[in-house]
Amino acid sequence: MQDILVVNNLVKQFRQVRAVDGVSFSLSEGICFGLLGPNGAGKTTTIEIMEGILAPDSGSILYRGRPIDDEFKKRAGIQFQNTSLPDYLTVAETIRLFQAFYPDPRPFDEIVEICSLSDILTRDNKKLSGGQRQRLLLAIAIVPQPDIVFLDEPTTGLDPQARRNFWDLIRRIQSEGATIVLTTHYMDEAHLLCDQIAIMDHGRILEIDAPQALLDRHFDGVLVRIPLHDPQSIDFPLPEGAAIRHGALELTSTRLDETVRNLLTVGLSLDGLSVHKPTLEDLFIKLTGNTLRA
Numbered sequence: 446m447q448d449i450l451v452v453n454n455l456v457k458q459f460r461q462v463r464a465v466d467g468v469s470f471s472l473s474e475g476i477c478f479g480l481l482g483p484n485g486a487g488k489t490t491t492i493e494i495m496e497g498i499l500a501p502d503s504g505s506i507l508y509r510g511r512p513i514d515d516e517f518k519k520r521a522g523i524q525f526q527n528t529s530l531p532d533y534l535t536v537a538e539t540i541r542l543f544q545a546f547y548p549d550p551r552p553f554d555e556i557v558e559i560c561s562l563s564d565i566l567t568r569d570n571k572k573l574s575g576g577q578r579q580r581l582l583l584a585i586a587i588v589p590q591p592d593i594v595f596l597d598e599p600t601t602g603l604d605p606q607a608r609r610n611f612w613d614l615i616r617r618i619q620s621e622g623a624t625i626v627l628t629t630h631y632m633d634e635a636h637l638l639c640d641q642i643a644i645m646d647h648g649r650i651l652e653i654d655a656p657q658a659l660l661d662r663h664f665d666g667v668l669v670r671i672p673l674h675d676p677q678s679i680d681f682p683l684p685e686g687a688a689i690r691h692g693a694l695e696l697t698s699t700r701l702d703e704t705v706r707n708l709l710t711v712g713l714s715l716d717g718l719s720v721h722k723p724t725l726e727d728l729f730i731k732l733t734g735n736t737l738r739a
Contacts, residue, residue: 447509449474449593449624450495455504457490464490465501466648472593472641477615477625479639481725483733487648488628489597495626496523496595508593519547522591522623524582526598530570536581537566543588551590559617560584561610576607583614593624600634612638632725642725646733656725663731664723666699671708672717681711 450472457465464487472478482488493499495506497513508517531539540557544550557563560580565573573581579599586594596615600608608631615638619625629635635642636656643653652659671694673679679689684707687696694713698704701720708715 447474448472449509451507451510452491452495453505453507455491455494455501455506457487457494457499457501463648465494468504468645468648468650470643470650470653472624472626474592474624475619475622476640477619477627477638479627479629479635479642480645481629481635481642481729482645486645486733488645491645492595492597492626492628496521519589520592522586522589522594524579524586524594524596524599526601528582530578530581532571534570535567536562536570536573536577539570539581540584540588543585547589549590550588556584556587559587560614574607575603576610579603579607579611580614583611583618587618587623591623593626594618595626597628598630599627601630608634632729636725644729644732651732652728659728660723660725663728666697667701668695668721668723669698669701669704670695670719670721671713671715681713 448471452468452470452472455465455468456463466487468487468491480488480492490499494501497506497518506513508514508520531542534542537553540553540562544553557566560583562577562580562584565577568577570578570581583596583599586596599615600611603611612634615625615627625638627635627639639656641654642656642659644651644659652662654662673689673692673694676689676692679694683689683694684696684704687694689695696704705715705718
């Protein structure tokens with residue numbers, strides 16, 4: 446696929462803090478790209494440079510092979526994390542207001558259908574629920590019929606059902622050919638939606654690849670955990686790599702069926718056995734030493 450956006454050696458300094466320190470990557474057209482990092486990692490600054498809101502101290506952003514300019518701004522949609530909606534306007538009036546800012550906006554009925562807004566068009570902006578508000582903000586972001594859509598933590602604070610409904614909207618927009626740039630604090634969301642993710646910390650990209658490729662690169666097998674009523678009663682050699690932690694036997698297995706047979710052979714009770722498959726949360730902690738919100 447063609448690269449729609451190329452980020453080349455971005456640097457941004459704020460007084461004594463280098464918020465972005467030589468960040469480079471490229472986005473293939475039509476993918477959903479996730480930029481993940483703990484608070485203070487530099488991802489917000491990076492995103493703002495990519496959006497054309499903030500100028501880098503050095504480095505460049507190329508949109509379809511050319512430096513970002515006014516044409517890029519016409520082809521980019523942005524849903525900020527915190528956006529104030531106009532007071533005393535309904536949902537319909539808000540959409541029409543933003544349509545007036547563009548020479549060739551997406552048709553009103555199409556926006557309403559994509560973002561499932563038909564039942565709240567006459568509702569005042571101040572009376573929207575969290576999920577309804579996020580759907581309206583997404584509607585505003587797609588008004589210019591963008592090639593690339595930036596979504597900054599769009600599902601933060603939403604209940605599980607509203608989050609899943611919003612995921613469907615993101616998939617719908619991507620299926621139309623738009624490239625999505627997503628920041629999120631939800632690892633399941635990143636794994637489900639993103640074709641590629643970059644994990645960032647201290648202003649630098651630590652890893653970048655497809656979610657499953659990153660997991661396969663950093664983890665080998667699954668974690669098996671078996672509670673022990675009396676850890677002192679273990680009278681057989683522990684398998685290689687196994688350890689007793691917090692009253693349980695823990696070991697990593699690449700062949701779960703073989704591991705279970707071996708444990709049964711030595712007479713170990715498997716009551717309470719649990720199997721944990723490594724997740725992006727595990728990978729994030731391994732790479733940064735922090736939880737995502739740290």
